[in-house]
Amino acid sequence: MNFKSIVLIVILFISSCLTAQDTPNIVWIVSEDNSKHYMKLFNAHGVSTPNIEKLAQNGIQFNRAFSNAAVCSAARSSIITGVYGPKVATHYHRSEQKVTLPENIKMFPEYLREVGYYTTNNAKEDYNIIKYDMVWDDSSNKASWRNRKKGQPFFHVFNIGTTHEGQLHFSEKDVDSIRTKTNIETVFVQPNHPQTKIFKYTNARYLDLISKMDQQVGEVIKQLKDDHLLENTIIFYYGDHGGVLPNSKGYLKETGLHVPLVVYIPEKFKNLSSFKAGTSTNTFVSFVDFSATVLNVAGVKVPKTIDGVPFLGRNVSKHTLQNKETFGYADRFDEKYDMVRSVRIGNLKYIRNFQPFNVDGLMNNYRYKQLAYSEWKLLFDKGQLNEIQASFFKPKAPEEVYDVEKDPFETNNLAHDAAYHKELLKLRKSLNSWIKSMPDLSFFPEHLIIEKAFTNPIAFGTAHKKDISKYLKIANLQLLPFDEAKPKLLKYLDSSDELERYWALISCSSFGLKASELSDKIEALMTSDTLLINRMRAAEFLGITGLKDSSDALTNLLYQSNNEKEALLLLNTIVLQQDYYKNYQFSVQSTLINKAVLKNKLIQERLKYLNHELPY
Template sequence: MNYRFLFSTLLFCCFANLKAQQPNVVWIVSEDNSKHYMKLFDAHGVHTPNIEKLAQNGIQFNRAFSNAAVCCAARSSIITGVFGPKLATHYHRSEQKVTLPENIKMFPEYLRDAGYYTSNNAKEDYNIHKSNEVWDDSSNKASWRNRKKGQPFFHVYNIGTTHEGSLHFSQKEMETLKTETALESVFVQPNHPQTKTFSYTNAFYRDRIIKMDAEVGEVIRELERDNLLESTIIFYYGDHGGVLPNSKGYLKETGLHVPLVVSVPEKYQNLSPFSSGTATNTFVSFIDFSATVLNLAGITIPETIDGTPFLGTNISKNTLQNNETYGYADRFDEKYDMVRSLRKGNLKYIRNFQPFMVDGLMNNYRYKQLAYKEWKALFDTGKLNDIQSQFFKPKVAEELYDVENDPYETINLANNPAYQKSLKQLRKNLSGWMRSMPDLSLFPENYIIDEAFNDPITFGTAHKKEISNYLKIANLQLIPFEKAKPKLAKYLDSSDDLERYWALITCSSFSTQAAVFSNQIQQIMRSDSLLINRMRAAEFFGITGILDSSNYLTEMLYDSTNEKEALLILNTIALQQDYYQKYQFNIDIKKLDKAVFNNKLIQERLKYLNHELQY
C-alpha cells in the first residue's frame, strides 16, 4: 500500500473539509445613512422590514460607528483596519493616493491567501493605491456565483440609493413630487429650521431608506435562492452617517453613528458571543471590521491592524468591554478643517483644532441640497434661534455632550463644573490616541503628500516627537491666554516652520486676546519662509480685524505653485469673505499657476468666489 499517497489524500480531504467549514461573509452596505432614520434604531425612523427581519435572526448593534464621516476616508479605514490619520488616508477626496507599506494590506488579500473568493459590487473609493490581489472581481457584475465550486467567499454589495446626491432635487421637484412619508408627521431635528423644506427633505430621505431596504432584501433573497443562507454570515451597515445638513462630513452622531445588523447562521453560532435575535450596546467601529472578518475566517489577524474583532473564535462578552470610539474629520472636497472626537459611554468629546473655522463654510457639493441653501439664507436674515445658528458661527476648542440625553449635540457641557473631571479625562485620552498613531494631520496636507504618501508609517514613526510637540502647541488653545502667552511668544519665533504654523493657528483661536503679538505676526505675514505661515498670519488679521490682510492673501494665492497649498489659501479667503471682515476678493485667474488653476477643487472655490456659484 502506498502510505504516502494515502496520507496525502487524507490530508487533502481534511484541508478541504476545513475550508468547507469556513463561513461565507457578505457585506450589504448602504451609503450615507446614520442610524437615526430607521425605526429599528431610532423612534423617529421608518420601518425597514428586510433589515428588521435580519435583526430578528441576528444581532442588532446599537453602538456601531464609522471612524470618519465621509466616504473614502471611512472606506479606507475599513479596507485596511488602520486609522486614517496614521496612514494619511483621511482626506476627502484625495486626488493623490497613498502607497501602503509592504506589511499593510487591504484585508481581502488575506482572505484570498486563505482560499476565499473575494468580490466587490462595486464601489471602492479608497485613498490608496490598490493591489491587484485584493479582489477576484470588483465590478458591477461581481458576484459570489463566479467562484469555484465549494469555495468560501467574501462579497460586498454596495447600495447607492441613499447617497447624498439623491437629495439634490430642485425647488420645482420639491413642489411637484409627493413623498410616501407624510410631511406633517416627519421629525426635524432641533438644530435644523422647522420649515417645509426640511420636512420635505426628511420625508424624501426616509423614502430612500425604504427603497434601500427593499434592495437589501433582494440581496438576501439571492443568497436564499442559491441555498447559501445557512453557510453565510451577513452584515448590513451604513458606510457612514448622513446625509441631511451637518451630518455627512461632520463628527456629530448623525455623521458617525451607523446602523449595523449581523446575521449568524445556526451552524456558526459558536463564532458569536451574542444570541440570535438580541441587541447589544457593545461599541464597535469600522476599524474593527477587517479584524472581525479575518477572525470569522480563522485567519491570524496581522499586528498592523488597529482594530479588534467582535465576532469569531475566542470572543466572548467578557472580552468585549469596549465602550469608546474615535472619529476624525479633515478636508472634505474643497473645505478644510481639523476635528477629532472621542465618544466614551454616553459622553461625546469633540476637539476643534481650528475653532475659528465655521462648519457652514461653502462646500459646493453640500450646497446643491435645498435644505443647506435655505438654512444659510435663514441665518443671513436672522431667522434662526441660537441652536440653529451654531452651524454658521465660529466654534469653540472643546465640545462635550451627553448624547443619550442630547442626541443632536445642542448643549455643550465643556464649561459645566459637574463635567470637568470627565472632560479632562477625555481630553487626555484623545491626545494620547493622536500621539500613539501618530496623527499626521499635525502636518499640513501639502507637506504630507510630498513627504509621506510613499510610506506614511515610516514617516510618522520618524516624526513622532515633532508631531507630539505640534500637538502640545495646539493644545495651548485649552488653557487661559495669559498662561499660554509666554509659550506662544517662543513658538512664534521658532526656527521650526511648523512650530510657527501651530502657534499662528493657536493665536487665531484666541482671536483679539492675541493682539499683543500683532507686530510679530505681521512680520511673519510679510516675510516668513513658508507660504502657508504667511497665510496663517494673514488669517489671524482677517479674524481679528486688526488690519486688512485681503491683498496679502490674494498675492499669496498667486505665489503658490502647490495645489493643496493654494486650496488651503482659498479656504481662508472664503472664510474671510463670508464670515469675518466680509472682504471682497477679486481674483485674477490669469495670475494663477497653471497646475493650481487646473485643479478641480480649486475651480470649485474660484467659481464661488467669482460669483459663478451661490449659496
C-alpha cells in the same frame, strides 16, 4: 502506490472537504450615507425597514457601531486597511494622489484570497490608497459570488447607492410636484435644523430612500437564499458612514459617525459569536474593527498592523468585548478644510476643534446643492434662526462635550460645566494619547504630507513622532487662559521650527482679539516668514480679528503659490474671511494663479463660488 499512501490521500481529501464546509461565506451589504437615525430599528423617528429588521431578529443588532470618518473615501480606507486614517494619510477626502501603503499593511481581502477565499466587490471602492491587483478576484458592477469555483468560500461586498447624498439634490419645483410616501407633516426635524417645509420634505424624501434601500437589501438576501447559501453565510448590513441631512456627513456629530449595523450568523456558525441570535448589544465597534473581525471569522490570524480588534469569531467572548470608546476624525472634504478629532466614551462625546475659527457652514459646493443647506444659510443671513440653529454658521469652541444619550443632536456643550470637569479631563487625555500614539499626521499641512509622507506614511510618522507631540502641545495652548498661554505663544512665534510657528499662529487665531497684543509680531510674520502658509496664517489672524484688512495679502499669497493643496488652503481662508469675518471683498484673477494649480478641480470649485458662477 501502497495502501498507507491511499489512506493518507483519502484522509486529506475528507479533511479538505470538511474545512471547506466549516468555513463561512461572508457578505457585506453596505448602504451609503445613512446614520442609524433614519431607521426605526435604531431610532424612534426612523422608518420601518422590514428586511433589515428580519435580519436583526435572526442576528445581532449593534447599537453602538461607528465610522471613524464621516465621508466615504476616508471611512472606506479605514475599513479596507483596519488602520486609522491620520496614521497612514488616508483621511483627506479624495486626494488626487493616492497613498502608498507600507509593505506590511495590506487591504484585508488579500489575506482572505491567500487562504482560498473568492473575493468580490460590487462595486464601489473609493479608497485613498493605491490599489493592488491581489485584493479582489473581481471588483465591478458584475462581481458576484456565483462566479467562484464550486465549493469555494467567498467574501462579497454589495454596495447600495440609493441613499447617497446626491439623491437629495432636487429642485424647489420638485418639493411641490413630487409627493413623498412619508407624511411631511409628521416627520421629525432635528432641533438644530430650521423647522421649515424644505427640511420636512428633505427628511421625508430621505426616509423614502431608506425604505427603497431596505428592499434592495432584501433582494441580496433572496439571492443568497435562492442559491441555498444562507445556512453557510454570515451577513453584515451597515451604513458606510452617517448622513445626509445638513451637519451630518462631513461632521463628527453622532449623525455623521453613528451607523446602523446588523450581523446575521447562521446556526451552523453560532460558535463564532458570543451573542445569541435575536439580541442587541451596546458594545462599541468601529470601522477599524471590521477587517480584524472578518479575518478572525475566516480563521485568519489578524496582523499586528491592524489597529482594530475582532468583535466576532474565535477567541472572542463578552468578557473581551468591554470596549466603550470610539475615535473620529475630519479634515478636508472636497475643497473645504478643517481639523477636528473626537472620542466617545460611554454616553459622553468629546470633540476637539483644532481650528475653532473655521465655521462648519463654510461653503462646500457639492454639499450646498442640497436645498436644505442653502435655505439654512439664507435663514442665517436673514437673522431668522435661533441660537442652536445659528451655531452652524459661527466659530466653534476648541472643546465640546455632550451627553449624547440626553442630548442626541449635540446642542448643549458641557465643556465649561463644572459638573463635567473631571470627565472633560479624562476625555481630553484619551484623545491626546490616541493622537500621539498613531501619530496623527495632520499636524503637518496636507501638501507637506503629500510631498514627504505619501510614499511611506508609517515611516514618516515614526520619524516625526516627537515633532507631532510637540505641535499638539502648542495647539493645546488654545485650552489655556490667554494670559497663561501668551509667554509660550511668544516663544513659539519666534521658533526656528517652521511648524512650531505654524501652530502658534493657529492658536493665536483661536484666541481672536484676546491675542491682539501679539498683532505686531504676527504682522511682521505675514511679510517675513520663510513658509508661505505661515504668512497665510498670520494674514488669517489679522483678518479674523479685524485688526488689519489682509485681503490683498492673502490674494497675493495665492498668486505666489505653486502647490495645489497649499493654494486650496489659501482659498479656504479667503472664502472663510469673505463670508464670515468682516465681509472682506476678494477679487481673485484666475490669470494670475499658477497654471498647474489652476488645473486642479477643487481649486476650480472654489473659484466658481468666488466668481458667482454656481447655478444654485
